[in-house]
Amino acid sequence: MDFKSKIKTIEWIKDKNVSRMVDQLVIPYEYKLIDINTSDDMYNAIKTMIVRGAPAIGIAGAHGMALAALEIAKKTQNQQEFLSLLKERAEFLKSSRPTAVNLMWAVDKQYDYIKNCGKNVNEMVQMLIDHGIQLENEDIEINKKIGDYGAELVPKKGATILTHCNAGALATVGYGTALGVVRSAFAKDNTIQVFADETRPRQQGARITTFELAMDGIPVTLITDGMSGYFMNKGMIDMVVVGADRIASNGDTANKIGTYNLAIVANYHNVPFYIAAPLSTIDTSISTGKEIPIEERSHEEVTHINGKSVCADGVNVINPGFDVTPASLIKGIITEKGVLYPPYEDSIKEAFGLVNSL
Ligand code: MRU
Numbered sequence: 001m002d003f004k005s006k007i008k009t010i011e012w013i014k015d016k017n018v019s020r021m022v023d024q025l026v027i028p029y030e031y032k033l034i035d036i037n038t039s040d041d042m043y044n045a046i047k048t049m050i051v052r053g054a055p056a057i058g059i060a061g062a063h064g065m066a067l068a069a070l071e072i073a074k075k076t077q078n079q080q081e082f083l084s085l086l087k088e089r090a091e092f093l094k095s096s097r098p099t100a101v102n103l104m105w106a107v108d109k110q111y112d113y114i115k116n117c118g119k120n121v122n123e124m125v126q127m128l129i130d131h132g133i134q135l136e137n138e139d140i141e142i143n144k145k146i147g148d149y150g151a152e153l154v155p156k157k158g159a160t161i162l163t164h165c166n167a168g169a170l171a172t173v174g175y176g177t178a179l180g181v182v183r184s185a186f187a188k189d190n191t192i193q194v195f196a197d198e199t200r201p202r203q204q205g206a207r208i209t210t211f212e213l214a215m216d217g218i219p220v221t222l223i224t225d226g227m228s229g230y231f232m233n234k235g236m237i238d239m240v241v242v243g244a245d246r247i248a249s250n251g252d253t254a255n256k257i258g259t260y261n262l263a264i265v266a267n268y269h270n271v272p273f274y275i276a277a278p279l280s281t282i283d284t285s286i287s288t289g290k291e292i293p294i295e296e297r298s299h300e301e302v303t304h305i306n307g308k309s310v311c312a313d314g315v316n317v318i319n320p321g322f323d324v325t326p327a328s329l330i331k332g333i334i335t336e337k338g339v340l341y342p343p344y345e346d347s348i349k350e351a352f353g354l355v356n357s358l
Helices: 039-047 054-073 079-094 101-115 121-151 178-188 204-215 225-233 259-268 344-351
Strands: 010-013 018-022 033-036 160-163 193-197 220-223 239-242 246-248 253-256 273-276 322-325 332-335 338-340
Touching (some): 010 054, 033 039, 033 054, 039 054, 054 079, 079 121, 204 220, 253 259, 259 273
């Protein structure tokens, strides 16, 4: 298995009209593909994290819209009714997870693509399928660009790059964002290595990041989340690169819980801390990170490991899935349009081509 070229985490299968995805719940024990046949099943796949990672759930949302369109076309051929039922399904799909804005971006992009096209229902269904496939393919191209821009930032030969959670091929359609930077850097210098945070509570770093880097033969060392300061203090980490679930207009960035702690520790030790994310992760409708909705997840994720309780019965638990790293701790945001630097209000506007239109 080679993530560099062959694997698509999520792919539309044209002859079956289904969305096929890697089941991330069973990695690293099993590598299994699941076919998602209905928009209800897509909602559940996103909610239960069969598919996860901001760009991947964006494409899941886009495929979910194509599945919804196929379902609605069986009920009506009236264009207005079709559009209004599709809009309902769009809101339903978007409610599956709250923080990663790529989901809202892709679902809205699908709806906007057809809403004024004036075509008949069957033509609109086909447009949604084709557009979903286009977004899927573009995701890989975007990640390769992010990877190449990010590889330029690696400070030295043989560098050690620390990452948190999984922002790899399995969090996207392919190649990855933060791990896209690692892949492009490794292609230039095969003496680099990765330190991967375990990433409690769901252990995406341990389960998924180490799995996909090992598959590509990229050296990876697993550490627990609290160890990063220890290794930075010893001068063993040269750079931190993580993904993102939503970036506000001022550069504040929501990513997997624990990212904020990591950014503080990296800044204290003068280790450059970068975000790698496509422009679809930037939410220009919000000004700061305070406006980013943070997903609250099940308490069992914290109280249990592998189905076994690790704490006193009935203990109080809080389990936010994400935190927000303030822009002041972020050295740069690596996007497909290049690396954005502070002040992010300006560089983000420029990346979106908004500077002259304001
Ligand atoms: O809860 P998850 O596993 O969907 O969270 C994923 C992350 O936080 C990733 O680091 C982020 O989505 C970036 S993915 C390229």
